[in-house]
Amino acid sequence: MGEKFPMIELMGLARKFNGVTAVEDLTFSVGRGEIFGLLGPNGAGKTTTVRMLCCLISPTSGKALVGGHEIGRDSMRIREITGLLPENPGLYPELSAYKNLDFYASLYGVPEGRRRENIRRMLEMVGLWNKRDEPVGTFSKGMQQKIAIVRAMIHEPQVLFLDEPTASLSPDAAKVVREFILELKRERRTIFLCTHNLYEAERLCDRVAILNTRLLAIGSPAELGRRFGRARTEVLLERLNKRIADAVKRLRTVRSVEVDGSRLLVETDDPDTANPSIVEAIVRAGGRIKYVTRPPNVLEEVYLKLVGKDEER
């Protein structure tokens, strides 16, 4: 989807610190309006990549374009059209939520009338308008994170870089932030998300890249699951017996079957074509199906496999 209108393009981007490689040879692109996830272990180079794309640090080699502007050459223009949520919110705790946002909006050159309007609209969106005059130092972590996200988009950037947006948030606060990110996607903003949270990546991202200094894989979570994971179908039955399991095992499209209580985990080459026959075989064998689904955490399986293999090298 995103490849047709790339908003971010990396071409052999690399960065070394004192001779130590932080990222090497990154080549991929992110489309307009896409939520793109960058996954990787600590020290994989995620933050370094974001910092290069936000023109905070320069690459050692390679180049990258953001919104058609080259990093290092059109840095000011890139900073105008991008918003950054760093790993730490970095708000000014002694200033009110309104003043924090007003300060950043003025640095992004948002005209005063528009500034007031944006602050109000976005604070209302995150449910903090009534707390606008309170110092952010008195806010909970979740509230501070929301203010930091609003700060990153106060100038309505085309591209948002979010570094671990839900790290250290409670589950309910993380849910609010995730919903907010989906809201931004509906506004056709390009979102570049660095995260450790594979569940979050799977739910939010159109495509993900797995990074461990170098790019290990890129694609949609489903594609990666097909390419690197075991393509599995989970079937929950009212009652599971040997006859039903054997009927499924006999199918040519089935590679293996695992039985877990009344749950069947069926590995196939292609679930899309194999699932109808699996369901048919179960029903013929007298099974009553409660549901058929793809097992969760496909991305986790892929991630662990790829990163584990890479670290063995």
Add this chain to the structure above:
Amino acid sequence: MRRDRVWEIAKKDMASARRHRYVLYGLVIVPLILSVFMPLVYILPVMTSEVPEGGLPPFAPGGVSPKEAMIIAIVNMTVLLFMLIPAMVPSVIASYTFVGEKVNKQLEPLLATPTTDSEILMGKILGAFVPAMLATLLSFACLTAVVDVLTFQQLGYLLLPNLLSILVLCVYCPLMAMLSVSLCVFVSSKVSDVRAAMQIGSLSILPFLAFYLMFLSGILSLDIVPLVTFAGVLGAASAALYLLSRATFRREEILTRWR
């Protein structure tokens, strides 16, 4: 350089600094001591007693009565001490706005905005410089009022403002403030503790101390050559430190090299 962006950064730093206790102490206590306490403690006794000719300090002016010479000497000594305000106040503010923001990870979002390194640096320098100079000017106004009220009847003329005070306010104080802030910027790349930064930043008073001690001991007089030489030394030191701080205050340096 866009002045509106510079001023926004300075305003934000001033608003943040106002909330810190130590900044308020620096802005209020030292100026109060210099502008009210010192003239009252040192000038009042002179006004009410006789000054013997041999009891004058080496930096007292000649050609006037011993009492007048003593008053002028005390006032000049106090005026010179005013250089402490622009040396101390910015080091406290700058420690919070540079080291404090570095420690609290507040610099990264700021660096991601479409402002240049020079605009951010200049905004932060102004944010420390303006309150320091305002405190200096305000307390000098207090000193002028106190000194003139105390001495006018005795001297028959207004002792302050005099040439030395104008030189101190217009040349020495801004240079001292600049020296102090630049030192703090440089220090902030090396330390991760606000108090350590304040302590190292307070070293900016060293040139002043050297000058002041030489003045008190009579090695230097308040003549044109020593005054201009001191201004030159301060100017050169603050220019060198400013250039050093500009070289240190770069996005790449801050994010990759600052400890």
